[in-house]
Amino acid sequence: MPKSQFSHVSEWVFDMDHTLYPPHNKLFDQIEILMADYFVKVTGLQKPEADKLRQSYWDKYGASLTGLMHHHDVDPADFLRDVHDIDFSVLDPDHGLNDIIRDLPGRKIVYTNAPRNYAEQTLNRLHMQDMFDAVYALEDADLIPKPNQKAYDIVLNKAGVDPNRAAMFEDSPQNLRVPHDIGMRTVLVHGESRDTHIHHHTPNLSNFLNLLVTE
Numbered sequence: 001m002p003k004s005q006f007s008h009v010s011e012w013v014f015d016m017d018h019t020l021y022p023p024h025n026k027l028f029d030q031i032e033i034l035m036a037d038y039f040v041k042v043t044g045l046q047k048p049e050a051d052k053l054r055q056s057y058w059d060k061y062g063a064s065l066t067g068l069m070h071h072h073d074v075d076p077a078d079f080l081r082d083v084h085d086i087d088f089s090v091l092d093p094d095h096g097l098n099d100i101i102r103d104l105p106g107r108k109i110v111y112t113n114a115p116r117n118y119a120e121q122t123l124n125r126l127h128m129q130d131m132f133d134a135v136y137a138l139e140d141a142d143l144i145p146k147p148n149q150k151a152y153d154i155v156l157n158k159a160g161v162d163p164n165r166a167a168m169f170e171d172s173p174q175n176l177r178v179p180h181d182i183g184m185r186t187v188l189v190h191g192e193s194r195d196t197h198i199h200h201h202t203p204n205l206s207n208f209l210n211l212l213v214t215e
Helices: 027-043 047-061 064-072 076-083 095-103 116-125 149-159 173-181 205-213
Strands: 011-014 107-111 134-136 166-170 185-189 200-202
Touching (some): 047 064, 064 076, 134 149, 149 173, 166 173, 185 205
Parallel strands (some): 107 134, 166 185
């Protein structure tokens, strides 16, 4: 029973994509298509080679944009605008999840690698725009993505988060390593991993959080 292991938590930090909503709606698939097209435009490569390069930057830097900035002098605002011009209607709000998050004791924060405008549109579509005490996007981390240690240092300092009283919810195992190392409780959502820096796994965020707020 995880409830006792969260009795100290008063600051709840949530990733957004594939954490606050499930991956089956394919929202991020739209972004990946636009990213591949952008790489073709910038590099002049054929689409298969451009997409391999995009994935290599993602693996190396934690974000495709970082590789484009380092190696192709890309304007980040131009990239972020182009690849996040998507159809948000594929998202549906989960009112049960929203109610549970509201019931969590303490501060609730979103920390995403996504750009601010996209994060705002996503949260609006999920009816979560007024649920969180703060939302930190890629711009708030000086365009440095998770899992870079510096990104967490910047955002958690801005948020005034005490890691020893905080929990982090993420769909990416690598993005939970730093939170674990600095003392946060870590929960992997919609994923599987044997990594020891992950304290809990759940395929359903609503069910997991419900265990923490019910008597």
